[in-house]
Amino acid sequence: MRWTVAVADKGIKTRLMEELKLPSRLAEILAIRGRHDLEEVQNFLEPRLQDLPDPSTLADMDRASERLAKAIQEGEKIAIYGDYDVDGVTSASLLSRFFESVGTQAEIFVPDRFVDGYGLNGQRISELVADGAQVLISVDCGTANPKEVALAQDAGCDVIVVDHHKVPENHAKPFAMLNPMRPDCTFEFSRLAAVGVAFFLAIGTRRALRNRSFFSNDRPEPQLRELMELVALGTVADVMPLTHLNRVLVTHGLKSLNHRPSVGMRALCESSGLHDRPVTSTDLGFKLGPRINAAGRMTHARGGVELLTTSDGQIARGLAQRLNQENQSRRDTEKGVLDAALIDAKERVEQGAMTLVLYQPDWHLGVVGIVAARIREAYHRPTFILGRHPEDGCIKGSGRSISGFDLVAALDGAKEVLQQYGGHAHAAGVTLSEDRFEAFRERFEAIGRESLDEDQLVPELKVDSYLEISEVGLPLFDTIERMAPFGAGNPRPVFAFKNVQVANYKFVGDGSHVSMNLDVAGQKLRGIAFGKADQAELLKGPVDLAVRLTENYWRGSRSAEFQVRDIRASKD
Secondary structure, eight states, rough: OOOEOOOOOOOHHHHHHHHHOHHHHHHHHHHHOOOOOOHHHHHSSSOOOGGOGGGSSSSHHHHHHHHHHHHHHHTOOEEEOOSHHHHHHHHHHHHHHHHHTTTTEEEEOOOOTTTOOOOOOOOHHHHHHTTOEEEEEEOOOOOOOOOHHHHHHHOOOOEEEESSSSSOSOOOOEEEEEEETTEEEEEEEOOHHHHHHHHHHHHHHHOOOOOOOOSSSOOOOOGGGGHHHHHHHHHHTTTTOOOOHHHHHHHHHHHHHHHSOHHHHHHHHHTOOOOOSSHHHIIIIIIIIEEEHHHHSSTTTTTHHHHHHHHOHHHHHHHHHHHHHHHHEEEEEEEHHHHHHHHHHHHHHHHOSSSSSOTTSSSSTTTHHHHHHHHHHHHHHHEEEEEOOOTTTTTTEEEOTTTTOOOOHHHTTTTGOSEEEEEEESSSEEEEEEGGHHHHHHHHHHHHHOOOOOGGGGEEEEEEEEEOOGSSSSSHHHHHHGGGSSSBBBBOOOEEEEEEEEEEEEEETTTTTTEEEEEEEEEEEEEETTTTTGGGGGGGGEEEEEEEEEEEEEETTTEEEEEEEEEOOOOO
């Protein structure tokens, strides 16, 4: 990696220390990351629910919430069409739990990734309408499905789209579209996950019901804070930036999860081994999210919805265990695809490719997105991993990008060879016929060569500061934790140990990871370098280590450790 070590403005750092009484290291990192305004820093360190904006400032919110309030009050049938990933599953579960809290049972439909495809499926929409749905809410999809939305609207079913994807020129025209990415939407933050939009819809609908005098002593207003655990999970798992409103939502969602989790979330945490410490944003992204996602990848995403909406502890434990099994199956399948993709990627890179579009017919479509992320990480190139759909024979797959390369913009330039595409700047999906594969690969490579230079293909590692081994301990770890939750848009700080000698190391796990110990002037410190066995030879001499501070829980006790991001031979 190409290290860049930041330098804090001393004046700003001093002002943060003096005015806000912040520890030196915390003030330094905040200054490095451009947080200069005292009020902004205060709000960043102490996110408050009262800072959430009025839901009515989201375009079409009043129209949508009034329509739902009417449906609830008059007993109309409401259906929810959710996407099969974590954002879609949490969004559908949140709205279902909200409707149940006001005495309404909504029907939830979650598509089969392999049968129904991505986005709204016309046949399924027709079935829901034929089954009596008078209001249809699509979550985490719908914006780019004009035909399917029109199908329901023309049949007399009002469609409310709850989404956060880019709005295409030929977009859907539902009864109401709640999407902060709408060009005409003046909502103060556009990077919500769909589950965040769904949460604001619940707030707006509760207010609309209140204005209709719906609530009484016998029918009290529901407390919506308990739904925030779902907002936190969906937001982190969908890799939304943990800044601004998302920071407020995830912070308080984690508080809700750690103090009063729902039955389903408690079972999910226990089955994930999270029973002896507080759940963090890292756990949401790397432990809980993958288990919910596994159902949609390997079998059917309804298992995740059932878990997150049940109130029966025994059922929840059984569902959580099943998700564990599906997650293990996902990991096994992923390894097989990854091993093969790494071979193909190495060959392409040696041939000089600046992008990677890899395809084998038997690659499991449920894991192509994860493998694309792994290949992107290994070779730092925009990457698509594709497989063949067993039913229609089309090639489908997912892509992941690098900084400075917008996947959707690139796909706009290759749309003539694609049947369907969509997503975000850093993650997207495509569908194409098998005979257009080579054309797509060539066109995508050409676009990459037009917009990328060689420097962009070398991953940059932003180091916040150099650190002495003697500084490392729980006090420093707890100080840095004041910046949590960490994730996209607010990464955990990276520090560098300079010119250190590793006391000893060993290979662990499947042999690709390296466990190591430092012993500097009697200060002992343990660390782990995941996937860096190929760099272990460097550990025999003095090295610079780029690390993130972590903590270890063992039998009720805590200790500070570190996780290695990169290793390089020391030049000092």
